[in-house]
Amino acid sequence: MGARSPLMLKRLTQKLSPQLEELGFEALDELDGVIGANRHGVWDWTWIRRRRIAPSCYASLYGWSNGGNLLTLEAWARLERDEQRSLVRHFDDVAFELDQEVQSELIRAMLEAARRSAYLAEAIVPSFFEEEPEDQLTGRWRDVEIAASVADAVHRLERTPYQAVYSAARELFTEFPDQNWRNQDVLVALLERGFPTDRADVNAALSELASTEEIERVSRGVYRSRNR
């Protein structure tokens, strides 16, 4: 597509936005009526449905040129930091003009992406469930149940400001310098300590602590203190 996005795609996203708003989504990157931006060669139109304690849902439409006058388009359903994602539709060799049939298919795909992302949010099951020894299963489910029950209890409370989440997360690593922490472990610990927060802020705090080198990433989604 080069420097300019196809006009028909822009018009389509303007048509799509109100339909997604009915499902509780809003355009993530919208200013002065302009939706989306070019993400390093791919046009990215993303809508987000925020959930107070549970992870936010995302429905994204991506488009890029094949080098000629044809496009590749994809509709994705996602959950927070891509821990769960689902490609809903992939369209190859779409003409820039987008005939009526393609437009209808795209709208259907994006509405499906929005619905599916909410399903992903409800379907959080530890992927290691089947491989864990039985004596550890109880502990893992306990974490999920605690998070869910505390979330139910705190959803009416004032959400902890991000800076306080950051400080509390930092404190955890100071208190337990030899422990490996997953994002979920930090969330549960903060909830148990009376910091109503969500995975988005926990993820941001962990990334910021890693960027300032106070903690290190052991593997994807697992961190530990650098001060051991």
Place this chain on the structure above:
Amino acid sequence: MLGGRTTIAPIGTPLRSLPRVNNLSEQLCDRLLLRYLLQSDVGTFLHGTSEPQFVTPTPYEPDETIPMLALPPSAGPRTFVLLLKPERLHDVYGPRWVQFGGGIEYILFRGFSENAIAHVAPSLPDTRPARWELEVH
């Protein structure tokens, strides 16, 4: 690292809630911003663009661009990049953590002009400025 204890907005912060950046060079400690490109886009941005763009201050290897910049895998890793001079950029919002990625992004809401593209070689007399994409290895 970003300078001056810059606050990086969490994932999911909408564009309209992001701060408009007035001290971009200071935040970046005079580093350049990077706008990665698909091979098919090489040559099409050398006169700038007025459309909104995501950019990042962090250099990545091609294989890192997909996960760190939250790019759809089907489009392939990025093997070309344009370097942009922060002092020539306007209407910049951010920074924000990249959704689904691990990197940092700014949004150039009105794109960038031709003269925001950094020179990548000394200009010779009587020739056009040496502004073009670099290949990423």
